[in-house]
Amino acid sequence: MDQAREASGPRARRRKQRENPTPKAGRNLPAATGVGVGMLVCVLGGLLFLPLGFVLVTATFAIFGVWEIFRALEAAGTRLPIVPVMVGTVAMPIAAYFGGLESLLFAMLVSSVAVLLWRTLEGAAGSARSIFAGVFTLSWVPFLISFATLLLHTADGETPVGLWPDGVIPQGAWQIATLLLLVVANDTFGYLVGASLGKHPMAPKISPKKTWEGFAGSIAGAVVVGVLAMVFVLGEPWWFGVVLAVGMVAAATAGDLAESMVKRELGIKDMSSILPGHGGVMDRLDSIVFASPVAFILFSALVGA
Numbered sequence: 001m002d003q004a005r006e007a008s009g010p011r012a013r014r015r016k017q018r019e020n021p022t023p024k025a026g027r028n029l030p031a032a033t034g035v036g037v038g039m040l041v042c043v044l045g046g047l048l049f050l051p052l053g054f055v056l057v058t059a060t061f062a063i064f065g066v067w068e069i070f071r072a073l074e075a076a077g078t079r080l081p082i083v084p085v086m087v088g089t090v091a092m093p094i095a096a097y098f099g100g101l102e103s104l105l106f107a108m109l110v111s112s113v114a115v116l117l118w119r120t121l122e123g124a125a126g127s128a129r130s131i132f133a134g135v136f137t138l139s140w141v142p143f144l145i146s147f148a149t150l151l152l153h154t155a156d157g158e159t160p161v162g163l164w165p166d167g168v169i170p171q172g173a174w175q176i177a178t179l180l181l182l183v184v185a186n187d188t189f190g191y192l193v194g195a196s197l198g199k200h201p202m203a204p205k206i207s208p209k210k211t212w213e214g215f216a217g218s219i220a221g222a223v224v225v226g227v228l229a230m231v232f233v234l235g236e237p238w239w240f241g242v243v244l245a246v247g248m249v250a251a252a253t254a255g256d257l258a259e260s261m262v263k264r265e266l267g268i269k270d271m272s273s274i275l276p277g278h279g280g281v282m283d284r285l286d287s288i289v290f291a292s293p294v295a296f297i298l299f300s301a302l303v304g305a
Contacts, residue, residue, distance in 0.1 A: 193217025
């Protein structure tokens with residue numbers, strides 16, 4: 001009896017915390033930081049030096065994200081038409097890079113029709129749920145994230161396959177780098193402020209750990225990063241950075257809450273455990289997929305004005 005109390009008492013709990021130093025907000029911070037920095041270096045390296053490599057990295061992340069959704073839906077009893085969905089997942093970022101917005105929309109349309117035809121050939125049982133899940137997954141992950149590669153598309157038809165011509169990194173690449181840095185700022189400052197000061201949940205029924213204090217921290221940190229990026233990297237007015245930062249934080253937060261709602265509906269905590277300290281790939285992409293089209297619209301409106 002004494003041994004049982006000792007194994008479950010305060011001393012034992014403190015010993016477990018020392019052995020597994022996961023912070024209050026539920027992450028293993030060192031592992032999360034290491035994985036996050038590694039992914040950022042990989043993505044930025046391809047973006048700034050080998051543009052098609054960045055497109056392929058984007059498609060690879062989308063493939064892993066779709067695979068996680070496929071497994072989660074299958075466990076919940078919904079069969080995703082994985083073949084046409086995966087083909088569309090690969091096709092959309094490449095179509096956006098080489099063909100622009102029209103090609104991206106066409107790839108989305110063809111992929112959706114392929115899902116419909118593929119599932120029709122498999123029979124009527126459960127087809128409605130399966131088709132809806134397929135089109136929803138295409139719209140959620142590959143279509144939205146392809147707006148990031150859309151920023152690299154050049155209207156003059158000189159979109160490169162290899163290195164950037166003459167070693168000159170175009171404005172679109174720096175815009176994507178700014179987008180990624182703002183998403184990282186949103187996550188980092190929101191986590192730091194929310195973990196230390198968070199008391200008022202934003203959506204307690206969807207994501208209890210996301211607080212208004214953390215949201216304010218995300219905006220403050222992103223505004224600083226956005227202003228610095230606009231002035232010193234993109235050479236645009238400082239207030240562009242404020243507008244972009246607020247838009248990115250709003251979109252990233254909406255993406256995070258949307259994924260939390262899907263996971264809660266499916267009864268799972270993380271999409272997978274493939275990324276130490278982060279969970280699954282979708283647990284990292286949730287912010288980026290919503291932020292990418294907002295960044296494309298804002299950059300087109302602000303810089304193109």
